[in-house]
Amino acid sequence: YMKRRGLRRRPPGPRGLPLLGNVFDIPAPSDYPWLKYHELCKQHGTDILRLDALGTNIIMIDSLRPAVELLDKRSSIYSDRPRMIMLNELAGFGWNYGSMQYGDDWRECRKMTHRELHPGALTKYRPVLLKNAHGFLARLASGRGAVPAHLKHAIGANIMEVVYDIEVLPEDDPFIRLAEAGQECIGRSTTGGVYLVEMLPFLKSVPAWFPGAGFKRQAAVWRRAAEKQLHVAYDDFLRRLNMGEASNCMAWSLMEEFGTGDPVTEKRLKATTATVYLGGAETSASALHTFFLAMALHPAVQAKAREELDRIVGAHRLPSFDDFGSIPYIDAIVKEILRWHPIVPILMPHKLCEDDVYEGYHLEKGSIVMVNIWAILHDESRYTNPFAFNPDRFMKDGGLDPDAFDPEEVAFGFGRRVCPGRHLAYETVWIMIASVLSCFEIGRTKDADGQGIELREQFVSSFVCEPKPFKCEIRPRSQQHLELFAHP
Numbered sequence: 001y002m003k004r005r006g007l008r009r010r011p012p013g014p015r016g017l018p019l020l021g022n023v024f025d026i027p028a029p030s031d032y033p034w035l036k037y038h039e040l041c042k043q044h045g046t047d048i049l050r051l052d053a054l055g056t057n058i059i060m061i062d063s064l065r066p067a068v069e070l071l072d073k074r075s076s077i078y079s080d081r082p083r084m085i086m087l088n089e090l091a092g093f094g095w096n097y098g099s100m101q102y103g104d105d106w107r108e109c110r111k112m113t114h115r116e117l118h119p120g121a122l123t124k125y126r127p128v129l130l131k132n133a134h135g136f137l138a139r140l141a142s143g144r145g146a147v148p149a150h151l152k153h154a155i156g157a158n159i160m161e162v163v164y165d166i167e168v169l170p171e172d173d174p175f176i177r178l179a180e181a182g183q184e185c186i187g188r189s190t191t192g193g194v195y196l197v198e199m200l201p202f203l204k205s206v207p208a209w210f211p212g213a214g215f216k217r218q219a220a221v222w223r224r225a226a227e228k229q230l231h232v233a234y235d236d237f238l239r240r241l242n243m244g245e246a247s248n249c250m251a252w253s254l255m256e257e258f259g260t261g262d263p264v265t266e267k268r269l270k271a272t273t274a275t276v277y278l279g280g281a282e283t284s285a286s287a288l289h290t291f292f293l294a295m296a297l298h299p300a301v302q303a304k305a306r307e308e309l310d311r312i313v314g315a316h317r318l319p320s321f322d323d324f325g326s327i328p329y330i331d332a333i334v335k336e337i338l339r340w341h342p343i344v345p346i347l348m349p350h351k352l353c354e355d356d357v358y359e360g361y362h363l364e365k366g367s368i369v370m371v372n373i374w375a376i377l378h379d380e381s382r383y384t385n386p387f388a389f390n391p392d393r394f395m396k397d398g399g400l401d402p403d404a405f406d407p408e409e410v411a412f413g414f415g416r417r418v419c420p421g422r423h424l425a426y427e428t429v430w431i432m433i434a435s436v437l438s439c440f441e442i443g444r445t446k447d448a449d450g451q452g453i454e455l456r457e458q459f460v461s462s463f464v465c466e467p468k469p470f471k472c473e474i475r476p477r478s479q480q481h482l483e484l485f486a487h488p
């Protein structure tokens, strides 16, 4: 057997050190790992790279073909997740089905989510998305506060109402704050290479006071956030349900459908709603933050979008979901936002649960498989001039070009783990963008001499990627446009 094993060809990668393998080749999360991994793949002339992290194989996929071939077409063996000790076991997020291992609990949670968030079911939540988009316009018109905070509020408001029928407070809402804490924990604990405990599971039993066991103290803090996120909103929903006050929302429909008599079902229902709350509260806000930067940098794109909005929607009403599918340039902007600086540049890790062979390479059972989403969406053979923000790349003869490769195929992941919130995310981002561009112009902030101050295309390096803080000016297009929505 050893002999056969020795003959098996593994995917290329940097030569590792004895025992430690490639721990020093694994890019730090703060170091734009998608750029580093792409570089490594180029150095080794491969689009499927192998690294050894203390005995665990990491397979990093750098192009579309192997991603689709393995994660989509062979999804029955590529849909597990690694153990994620920090997140699932130490920090108490084991209920989060996004990081749960493949199995019945995960499958049932996904089914529950799909039932509520597939495109047909989503139409019942469109009024919520529209209302919160208008609330966002009012906040922009107020001239107070910063865009990212308004975005987090609008997206948080959507998710709380869709999932639990909870109306959030105008400021400082505790449910939104909880979601932020949860996101921070996920972001910091899942980025490969952060916590040594992932690679050396025996460290899990080191007591928290032991020098170097800072991860345990951190986990204890996150554990409280994890507990709250699972229980607080759900309990609030149950309380209102008992008083006959909770109405149509995800928790309510799932309860109608599945009942709560059975404790296993109730556990799954609670985990499903909490996972959607966790997964849905930040990602779309980051995408929209990217949108504001792109618009401040590209006035011509705004002008073109406004021209289309004026022609299709007119100047006397705001866009609504009746226009969904009929303003192609807005879809082109959404697609380009997903592509230009992908919100999740490196796919959440999948785990291969059987030995497999791809193009003569042996891929070992237990390997952690990741995809460089950023690299696929910047592949020059697919997108000319990939670093430029250019929605027109998706347009042809005034409509969407059916031959342009759609970033949605990649930006939301692959196979059985594909993002279950992708339609909700798309519709949310779409209505927000259409609404904002109908009423406002986004421009550079001017300095004392009336010159636009320099604006940089800089992004944070983290699991969920968004622009670094920047200043821009948001001007209503006219008084008439302001009168299209209620504002204080």
Ligand code: HEM
Residues within 6 Å of the ligand: 097, 098, 099, 100, 110, 117, 275, 276, 277, 279, 280, 281, 283, 284, 287, 343, 344, 347, 348, 349, 350, 411, 412, 413, 414, 415, 416, 417, 418, 419, 420, 421, 422, 424, 425
């Ligand atoms: C622009 C917004 C979004 C982007 C770019 C995005 C992207 C992703 C990606 C790349 C994955 C990993 C898929 C994989 O492992 O193959 C994922 C998983 C997930 N997303 Fe999203 N997402 C977005 C919005 C949302 C929203 C709004 C929700 C909630 C409704 C959500 C809920 C989830 C959940 C629960 C998972 C885990 C799925 C599983 O492991 O089975 N996401 N998302």
